[in-house]
Structure formats: C-alpha cells, structure tokens
Amino acid sequence: MKIQWYPGHMTKAVRNMQEDVKVIDLIIEMVDARAPLATRNPDVDRLGQGKGRIIILNKADMADEYCNRQWKDYFVSQGCECMYMDSRRRADMRELMACIDKASAEKRERDKKRGIMNRPVRAMVAGIPNVGKSTLINTIAGKSAAKTGNKPGVTKGNQWIRLNKQIELLDTPGILWPRFEDEHVGEMIAYIGSINDLIVNTSELAECMVQLLMELKPDALNAAYGIDLCNAGLKPYDVIGLIAAARGCLRQGGEPDIGKAELMLINDFRSGRLGRITLEKCPQ
Numbered sequence: 001m002k003i004q005w006y007p008g009h010m011t012k013a014v015r016n017m018q019e020d021v022k023v024i025d026l027i028i029e030m031v032d033a034r035a036p037l038a039t040r041n042p043d044v045d046r047l048g049q050g051k052g053r054i055i056i057l058n059k060a061d062m063a064d065e066y067c068n069r070q071w072k073d074y075f076v077s078q079g080c081e082c083m084y085m086d087s088r089r090r091a092d093m094r095e096l097m098a099c100i101d102k103a104s105a106e107k108r109e110r111d112k113k114r115g116i117m118n119r120p121v122r123a124m125v126a127g128i129p130n131v132g133k134s135t136l137i138n139t140i141a142g143k144s145a146a147k148t149g150n151k152p153g154v155t156k157g158n159q160w161i162r163l164n165k166q167i168e169l170l171d172t173p174g175i176l177w178p179r180f181e182d183e184h185v186g187e188m189i190a191y192i193g194s195i196n197d198l199i200v201n202t203s204e205l206a207e208c209m210v211q212l213l214m215e216l217k218p219d220a221l222n223a224a225y226g227i228d229l230c231n232a233g234l235k236p237y238d239v240i241g242l243i244a245a246a247r248g249c250l251r252q253g254g255e256p257d258i259g260k261a262e263l264m265l266i267n268d269f270r271s272g273r274l275g276r277i278t279l280e281k282c283p284q
C-alpha cells in the first residue's frame with residue numbers, strides 16, 4: 001500500500017526545528033511504541049548531532065508489554081537512553097527526569113570543565129505528528145512549572161518551561177515528518193491513525209491490517225469478534241465478511257456491509273479494543 005503525502009506546512013516545521021535545535025542540549029525524541037522504527041525520522045540524527053538524546057516509546061499502554069521491554073533494550077543497546085511511557089500519566093514523569101539526568105551527564109561534565117556551573121539543561125520534545133508530543137509537554141509542565149522569558153538568541157519568542165533547577169523544556173515541540181517513501185512506514189502510520197484517513201484507501205488498509213493481525217496476533221481477532229482463524233483457507237476479505245456478520249453490519253436485504261466492518265476494525269485497533277498490540281517486531 002503506497003501513501004504519498006507532504007502538506008506544505010511541514011517544510012516550515014522542519015525549518016523551525018532547525019532553528020530551535022541550535023539552543024538546546026537534549027532532544028527528547030518521541031515515537032509510537034506500537035511501531036517504534038516507522039514512527040522515527042532519521043533526520044533527527046542529523047539535527048541532533050552533538051546533542052544528548054532520549055527515545056520515548058510513547059503510548060506504551062496500547063503496545064504489548066513484552067515488546068515494550070524488548071524495544072527499550074534494543075534502543076539502549078544502540079547507545080540511547082530510552083524509556084516507555086503513557087505520556088498522559090504524571091506518574092511516568094519521575095522516570096523521565098531520571099532519564100534526562102543521565103542523558104545530560106556528559107553536557108554537565110563539559111560545562112564543569114569550562115567552569116560553567118549550574119546552567120540548566122535545555123531540552124526539546126520532537127517527533128512525527130500524533131505521537132503525543134503536546135500531551136507530554138502538558139503533563140510534564142503540570143501546574144508547578146513556571147514559564148521563563150525568552151532566551152537571548154531565540155528570536156521567535158520561544159517559551160521555556162522550567163521543570164526544576166536543572167532542566168528547562170522548550171514549550172513548542174519539534175515536528176518531523178514520517179518517511180513515506182518507505183511503503184512499510186506509510187502502512188504503519190496509517191494503521192495507528194497518524195495520517196488523515198482521507199488520503200488512505202480504507203478497504204486496502206483494513207485488508208492489510210487483517211493480514212498483519214492474522215500473522216501477529218490471531219487471538220485478538222478471535223477475542224474481539226469470535227472469529228476462529230483455524231480455518232486455514234480464510235483470506236483477509238473473508239475475515240472482514242465474518243466481522244461484518246459478527247457485529248451485525250448488514251445492508252438492507254441482509255448482505256454484509258463490508259465498508260462498515262472495515263471502518264469498525266480500523267477503529268477497534270486504534271482505540272485499543274483489540275488489546276495491546278505491537279506492530280513492528282524488534283530486531284534480534
């Protein structure tokens with residue numbers, strides 16, 4: 001399934017991020033825990049050269065628990081600080097502070113050697129649309145955080161949120177763009193609902209989703225719709241027909257309403273009604 005989309009405002013977003021990155025020490029890169037590689041943008045490596053980095057596997061509450069731990073270990077093995085979280089939960093913020101502390105240790109050491117004491121670490125949240133950047137900033141800022149004034153050299157009137165004596169967070173996230181050239185990326189982003197459905201063929205999407213779920217987690221389809229996939233001959237289209245029957249999606253005259261069943265399946269996956277599912281397998 002090929003998806004091509006590049007709205008004009010993304011060029012401006014990338015330009016803004018290039019500016020903002022100049023005044024920060026640390027990038028908090030957010031990805032979706034259900035598809036951690038597809039929801040990354042490799043540009044962040046270029047933009048973040050010489051900066052500290054934390055990778056957050058967000059929406060971990062919707063991803064498989066075992067896979068969350070596997071993915072975290074994977075990124076740690078690549079030399080990154082990494083944690084998984086539900087960015088709506090204030091309780092997860094303490095671990096994030098500890099992560100920021102670790103990821104900025106090198107910067108503090110450099111400052112110390114130069115005789116700079118107590119300069120706060122400046123961090124920015126970045127990631128592709130819909131991974132939860134604004135949610136994290138809102139949760140992290142809470143009521144206690146104070147907004148500080150503009151910084152010299154930052155002309156666009158950026159606001160900083162002081163989290164404690166050691167950490168300031170830019171209150172505007174950096175927006176990156178998914179790599180749609182890669183067909184796999186386009187599919188993953190469409191499954192999790194991070195692109196406008198108007199540009200996606202929902203029938204094709206639903207069939208691809210069934211195919212993937214039959215491989216990854218057939219039990220989820222059985223639990224949600226009572227469909228026994230032991231019948232080896234079933235094709236994705238047949239499964240959608242069974243979903244239509246199971247959920248009473250019928251047209252006048254009793255024909256299955258396939259279109260309605262397709263949308264139901266897509267929504268059930270996105271809202272977590274099919275359970276916690278990680279779509280991308282972690283490299284061994």
Ligand code: G4P
Nearest residue numbers: 058059060061085086087088128129130131132133134135
């Ligand atoms: P963005 O700035 O990166 O574009 O993402 P944003 O924070 O707007 O979050 C996109 C959607 O994802 C929001 O839902 C938000 O509530 C949800 N979300 C963010 N973090 C998490 C998480 O860790 N777990 C889960 N389950 N959901 C999360 P929405 O339906 O678009 O908005 P709303 O109705 O919740 O306000």
